[in-house]
Amino acid sequence: MRKWILAVIVGLLALAAVASWGYSQQTANRRLEIYLTNKYQRAFYDLASQTQNLEVLLSKSMVTSDPRLDSALLMDIRQQAAFAQSNLCQLPLNDALAGRTAKFLSQVGDYADSLARQVNQGETIDAKQWDTLNSLYQQAAVLNGELQGMQAAVAQNSFYFGEMVRQVKSKLQKPPDDLARTDFQSVDKQMQSYPALVYDGPFSEHLERAEPRELSGLGDIDAPEAERRALAFIDKQSGADYQARVTGTTNGRIPAHRVEVTRTGGPGGAATVLDVSRQGGKVIWMMNSRPAGDQTVSIEEARRKALQFLSDRGFGEMRSTYFQRQGNSVTFNFAALQNGVTLYPDLVKVTVALDNGEVVGAETSGYLMSHRQRDLPKAAISRERALAVVNPRLEVSGGDLVLIPVGVSDEKLAYEFHGKLGEDSYLIYVNAVNGREENVLKLIETPGGTLTM
Amino acid sequence: MIVICAACLLALTAALVSLHGRQAAAQNPVLYWGSSGDDVFRVQQRLSQWGYYKGSMDGFYGDDTFQAVSYFQRSNGLVADGVVGQATWDALGLSVPRETPAVSRGVATDRGDVTLLARVIEGEAANESLLGKVAVGAVILNRTKSASFPRTISGVIFQQDAFESIANGQAYRPLSQESLQAAQMAMGGYDPTGGALFFWNPAKPVNPWVWSRNIVTQIGNHVFAR
Numbered sequence: 193m194r195k196w197i198l199a200v201i202v203g204l205l206a207l208a209a210v211a212s213w214g215y216s217q218q219t220a221n222r223r224l225e226i227y228l229t230n231k232y233q234r235a236f237y238d239l240a241s242q243t244q245n246l247e248v249l250l251s252k253s254m255v256t257s258d259p260r261l262d263s264a265l266l267m268d269i270r271q272q273a274a275f276a277q278s279n280l281c282q283l284p285l286n287d288a289l290a291g292r293t294a295k296f297l298s299q300v301g302d303y304a305d306s307l308a309r310q311v312n313q314g315e316t317i318d319a320k321q322w323d324t325l326n327s328l329y330q331q332a333a334v335l336n337g338e339l340q341g342m343q344a345a346v347a348q349n350s351f352y353f354g355e356m357v358r359q360v361k362s363k364l365q366k367p368p369d370d371l372a373r374t375d376f377q378s379v380d381k382q383m384q385s386y387p388a389l390v391y392d393g394p395f396s397e398h399l400e401r402a403e404p405r406e407l408s409g410l411g412d413i414d415a416p417e418a419e420r421r422a423l424a425f426i427d428k429q430s431g432a433d434y435q436a437r438v439t440g441t442t443n444g445r446i447p448a449h450r451v452e453v454t455r456t457g458g459p460g461g462a463a464t465v466l467d468v469s470r471q472g473g474k475v476i477w478m479m480n481s482r483p484a485g486d487q488t489v490s491i492e493e494a495r496r497k498a499l500q501f502l503s504d505r506g507f508g509e510m511r512s513t514y515f516q517r518q519g520n521s522v523t524f525n526f527a528a529l530q531n532g533v534t535l536y537p538d539l540v541k542v543t544v545a546l547d548n549g550e551v552v553g554a555e556t557s558g559y560l561m562s563h564r565q566r567d568l569p570k571a572a573i574s575r576e577r578a579l580a581v582v583n584p585r586l587e588v589s590g591g592d593l594v595l596i597p598v599g600v601s602d603e604k605l606a607y608e609f610h611g612k613l614g615e616d617s618y619l620i621y622v623n624a625v626n627g628r629e630e631n632v633l634k635l636i637e638t639p640g641g642t643l644t645m
Numbered sequence: 646m647i648v649i650c651a652a653c654l655l656a657l658t659a660a661l662v663s664l665h666g667r668q669a670a671a672q673n674p675v676l677y678w679g680s681s682g683d684d685v686f687r688v689q690q691r692l693s694q695w696g697y698y699k700g701s702m703d704g705f706y707g708d709d710t711f712q713a714v715s716y717f718q719r720s721n722g723l724v725a726d727g728v729v730g731q732a733t734w735d736a737l738g739l740s741v742p743r744e745t746p747a748v749s750r751g752v753a754t755d756r757g758d759v760t761l762l763a764r765v766i767e768g769e770a771a772n773e774s775l776l777g778k779v780a781v782g783a784v785i786l787n788r789t790k791s792a793s794f795p796r797t798i799s800g801v802i803f804q805q806d807a808f809e810s811i812a813n814g815q816a817y818r819p820l821s822q823e824s825l826q827a828a829q830m831a832m833g834g835y836d837p838t839g840g841a842l843f844f845w846n847p848a849k850p851v852n853p854w855v856w857s858r859n860i861v862t863q864i865g866n867h868v869f870a871r
Contacts, residue, residue, distance in 0.1 A: 259696075302792075314693075440862070444840050444861045444864035467837070467839070476839075516833055541834050
């Protein structure tokens with residue numbers, strides 16, 4: 193009899209414990225859901241108000257006449273666009289739903305940025321650019337209108353975003369539908385109608401379709417030729433035979449044959465994979481996945497090997513500009529030289545394993561995209577003149593002529609100065625034609641190599 | 646005579662300054678009609694940037710420069726005497742600092758980004774070869790360069806539903822050396838994907854939308870697309 197009562201009491205206690213555990217779990221869950229909802233709501237309202245600011249700023253930028261005010265407005269536009277994009281990306285939407293809106297916001301920001309630079313250099317906004325500002329303004333107004341409409345829906349349903357998350361999770365495999373997803377999708381569709389921008393900012397659309405200059409005018413090669421080129425490119429070790437096989441084609445920025453090179457005889461190793469461009473038959477990248485053993489080769493020796501590797505493969509005069517160590521391998525950057533001027537856009541990267549000095553990787557796409565014999569301008573100002581532009585607080589050395597990329601498509605001849613302030617090091621680039629300071633990079637020492645930021 | 650001497654002195658100072666680096670220049674020289682050299686050039690350049698000076702930047706203090714300096718002084722509440730003294734140097738923002746303040750060393754590194762990138766590579770491609778790992782890292786970096794995605798590595802990685810291994814916590818496993826190396830190589834510019842922005846495993850269920858993208862290549866178990 194007593195045992196029976198005891199069992200009931202124990203059972204009830206257990207039930208009570210489970211119930212209270214469940215209850216606390218449920219409240220915790222709910223608290224987290226509210227927390228997340230608040231986070232989404234904040235991001236959404238911020239996005240809406242920043243889009244509103246964008247619309248207003250864009251319209252103002254079309255009517256100001258003072259360049260100083262214009263430059264301030266354009267910088268504001270850039271900032272608001274960046275904030276808006278960052279908030280958009282925090283909402284539970286994927287790329288299919290909000291990709292175009294995100295792209296629009298990036299491009300508004302970049303366009304404003306490139307105009308602000310232009311205004312700062314004393315040039316005015318021309319009629320064509322004004323028209324572009326106008327079309328961006330129209331588009332921002334449409335986006336603003338759509339978001340205002342959504343605000344009503346969000347205000348009525350406080351779990352709008354919570355429901356959206358549940359749908360995203362449960363319908364991951366299906367095409368998006370109903371509620372918020374369609375709201376955002378219609379916004380995104382609206383964004384489709386905005387005209388493609390033509391300007392030279394970082395995300396300009398026509399740049400994505402740039403042609404590799406090193407390959408222009410060359411004919412296409414077939415698969416057996418690609419195999420021959422791959423075999424000629426790899427760093428052959430003595431006592432080993434190599435066999436190349438085309439395993440497919442790739443359809444990237446530079447269309448290519450994918451070639452796999454395996455070695456037979458000699459010490460074993462992983463296969464080397466290469467992409468050989470269809471046009472012109474140049475190696476775009478090469479990579480051997482074998483792990484590197486203990487170091488027996490110094491960095492200096494590895495650098496010499498890498499440089500020899502490049503000159504054996506028909507790359508002209510190259511200068512080592514930077515290196516970074518990854519475990520027991522090291523990657524060197526080499527820039528092409530023309531009459532002693534370092535061409536920074538024409539970069540080749542070479543990775544050397546430090547166990548036996550074998551070249552295990554190479555990447556030449558920067559070189560293929562931009563290398564050519566350039567018509568370099570004459571330096572119009574002397575090194576001393578250029579030095580006078582540099583901040584007098586810096587302790588300066590160097591002063592070689594280099595060609596630096598400005599934006600993505602533009603290149604400027606500049607003097608490269610090394611500056612030191614206390615323990616920090618900088619690279620300062622002064623335009624050799626007009627004496628303007630083009631860029632300042634900060635050098636950051638890391639265990640793997642020196643970084644520039 | 647005095648003018649010529651001053652010019653000689655200036656030229657000499659300028660030569661000394663450029664020979665001995667920058668610490669030697671302790672204070673700004675006074676510039677006036679007839680002065681020449683790099684200091685005049687700096688003044689001309691600054692005035693031209695700010696829209697006061699329209700003449701050529703020849704490093705010679707002639708009438709154009711005199712007018713521009715006077716105009717600048719008038720507009721900025723200075724005595725418009727056309728002589729660049731300390732007050733004008735200060736207003737131009739070109740005054741030589743009296744002494745360089747102690748600057749401590751910065752602490753910026755790339756460690757955070759490399760580790761974060763390596764985490765996603767480990768989460769998404771732990772069983773892939775080094776090549777397959779670098780390819781996944783390259784997609785993330787390509788996204789930071791694309792207008793349709795956030796610009797920072799953390800922005801791309803933590804974007805909603807962007808990476809399954811972030812959503813389900815797979816990415817928080819211990820890191821392998823190979824994933825770290827792949828992250829560094831991807832940061833160093835290796836891109837075996839030819840600019841891909843998407844990758845997925847065709848054996849797993851995915852949103853059919855991704856198949857509409859322009860497929861670049863397949864590496865290991867992953868399909869890459871732009």
